[in-house]
Amino acid sequence: MPAPELLHTPVLEWYAASRRDLPWRRPQRSPWEVLVSEVMLQQTPVVRVLPVWERWMTLWPTPSRLADASPGEAVREWGRLGYPRRALRLHAAAVAIRDLHGGRVPGDEATLRTLPGIGEYTAAAVAAFAFGARATVVDTNVRRVHARAVTGTALPAPSLTRAEVDLATSLLPEDDAEAATWNVAVMELGALVCTARAPRCPACPVADRCAWRLAGSPAHEGPPRRGQAWEGTDRQCRGRMVQLLRDADGPVAGTRLRAVWPDEGQRDRCLDALVADGLVEPLAGDRFRLPA
CATH class of the missing domain: 1.10.10 (Arc Repressor Mutant, subunit A)
Structure with missing residues (x-):
């Protein structure tokens, strides 16, 4: 396993130069904007989320504004993002934020997890990206980068394991702000370079120390990964x-x-x-x- 500090500098420098300019990452974004983006981005590509997120922020720039709307309006403006129950959960979370937290998104993971529909991943992501907390944020992209760069396997396990969470925690920089940036940098690396089907290894900032490449890029040995069916479902x-x-x-x-x-x-x-x-x-x- 490469020492964490051998991964931090090249990945953070790559992110500073190559990151996408997304509105929920800009310095002036609010915690509410981050929360909405994290829920929308679950199992949904950025290109589909952007116009819907922008529409929501125009209609409901604060949790209280969404809470004052009907759940049906939230579902209507969800458009074709899929999994529309997420719209209902966001509406319920907005009501809780308005009624129990004075209209302000709470900043600690434990309180975030008490909001309707907010699980461990979303709570950690909001704590890190909206409040700069040192939180362990593990999504599909992060798991894939860690599997290849650190453990030397082509793909992670079918579902998140305790060992993966512990590994992600061990890789966090000690500084809170740097840890928050590290989380999003590894996500971006997985989304743009260390992709599932066609990784762009020559463009990877840690290709020279990636355990998977050093092992000869062995093929995935687990069950085949199949895309979700749609027609007729x-x-x-x-x-x-x-x-x-x-x-x-x-x-x-x-x-x-x-x-x-x-x-x-x-x-x-x-x-x-x-x-x-x-x-x-x-x-x-x-x-x-x-x-x-």
């Missing part, structure tokens, strides 16, 4: 129903909502799930709308 069915409600000016008749999917059993199951999740609200007369 419940996710696609649910997405069509929610999109129809987003595009509508008011409640939608059940016959029209059910017409978006041909499989009656799957369609009814998905509609029931949307209602149970709070994403769709049933009304009298077999009508439906986004939650009010």
